Amino acid sequence: MISTETLTKTYGSQTVLNIESLEIPKGQSFGLVGNNGAGKTTFFSLLLDLIQPTTGHIINNEVQVDKSEAWKPFTSAFIDETFLIGYLTPEEYFYFIGELRGRNKADVDALLSNFEDFFHGEILGQKKYLRDLSKGNQKKAGIVASFIGNPEVIILDEPFANLDPTTQIRLKEIIKELADKQEVTVLVSSHDLIHVTEVCERIVVLNKGEIVKDIQTSKETLKELETFFGG
């Protein structure tokens, strides 16, 4: 589904990302871990064509992302609050995204009804604009919006951060469910090793922009990661 070739990103003399090659097959749930500055968000930003690679390129379902915009219809993401439109109510925001992805109100409402638990009654019908919601609730809205329109690739940067424990557990279930679908490729980054080992089939560790580990998740994975980061 996604493949990169000699992908690097350099700012001045500093190389922040340097990936020789990476293949993410369709349907995989892919986890990206690494310390701050490891290049996780840089990689996701490159994937969304928000920044330009210094060398190499990314191909998303046969589309080279920095050449064509054809990857947009089947890719969705939530990176940070710049993916939210502050002056809309959550409902309006969901409908807006829905319309961009060719879904009418009924479709969006049907999807939202699956997330009532996740929203915990704090998102819909609150008479609040997104900008007035708490950080955690904003994040919930952004994450759910990225599920609208049956995207084939979903990119979530640090989805667990800022969420309360209950919501974290629910989010894990949601991501697992998505991962079970063969046609959906989920890319998640996280600082929480436990969460990421639970939801991802494959974990890639980035360190200073380079891939240092590429693991198929098993029972030993958490131990392995803890030793890596602890040592």
Added chain:
Amino acid sequence: MFKYFINLQWKSFFRAASFKTEIWFKILMGLGALYFIVAFLSLGFGAYFLIEEAKIGDPLRVVNKFMIYYIAFDMVFRYMLQKMPVTNIKPLLYLPLQKTQIVNYSLGKTIVSFFNWSHAFFFIPFSIILLTKDYGALNVIGWHLGIMALFYCNNFINILANNKNNFFYVFATIFIVAGISQYNGWFDITRYTQIVFDFFYDLPWTALIPWLVLVGLYFYAFTYFKKHMYLDAGLAGKKTEAKTENLDWLNRFGNLGTFLKNDIKLIKRNKRSRTAVIMGFFFIFYGLLFFTGALEVYDNPFWKIFAGIFVTGGFLFSFGQYVPSWDSSYYPLMMSQNIQYREYLTSKWYLVIIATIISTFLATFYIYFGWEAYVAILVGAIYNIGVNSYLVLWGGAYVKTPIDLTSNKKAFGDKQAFNAKTLLLTLPKLLLPIIIYAIGHFLINPTAGYIFVALFGAAGFVFKNKAFQMIENIYKKEKYKTLLAYKQK
């Protein structure tokens, strides 16, 4: 402690993305500033002799007579343009700094503002001339200091009143009414205010009074800001109750409707964009200066074209030229969503076109000043729709100032009213039609001039696809730079 604050301020100024513009822009802005300094200086030196020549009385008394209007204009000018003392207070709150220091710094910063010292260019030379004439030295110094104190009073009143629009409207209305009354000879406010300013000269010790007022205002502002420096008080954003709106009638425009719906909400729900629309509305009345013959210098056909552009282009200039900055806070979303640039730009273009057409209808009252006036406006509208609508979108690709839509709402909010850069970008939009008109006017006749401008505008429609293609490419080229610039708030 103070030097840390100044250091912070220095860095935030020079490291801002919008500062890194091309060199010729900086040179032009420098030349503009120089022009104003020279103009004020020569006015300061020349005013005395001009008034003496005109034989309308003692120069100092004449200046005193109109001083109230000068001060009122200063106030209005400040309200619209002077930035509030923001030091990004939040990150400083929990640091081992005393609140008194933070507030003192924020307020103190305004003292060195351009809006205060620029007056010196007029008043210092004027006072020097007075001293060389037969005016008492002590009296002139008293007068000078008294007036200076009044400008500083304005400074602090403006800070206190900055978030109170009502205050501003009441204030502006009073002075407009006073001006009209005086012009028509109903009531002369200057007869009463002149006495006050004369006092500063006649009895120099009275100049102490504005200084006392100034000190009082400073302390009032100080206690006010100190008291309100909490996250849930002065620093908190106001929360309004939200209502979900459908605007389903726009669905018939398909994808375009999706964006139009969003843009309408953007304008309705954000103070910053509402201000832009209101400003655009007032442009409609700008033409009165030209068509009523109120100002003789404007009484020629070139200025009428200029007026036509402005009257119908208010929204185009106040809103249009900030595309895409209106979407700056969620630009990464727009860039990664299933959105084609073409549709995004087209929706903004339609918004500008619709507003231009509405303005043209609202401006029909200019028929009162003769058909020719309205023809100038119609021609202006055609040019705005056909040419300027592309030019603003094009220029917008280079305007990389992120807009904080809610900034007007914060107590310490910074009014990013408009900057010199965007004003500069409007010049080609205004000069070109005048030049086109002049060609027709001088080669054939005035009617041909109008026809030329209209044809030029109409040609714009024909090349719509070409123009959009070009603009789209520029937006694509600028995409990464724009995304980077919007990251800095």
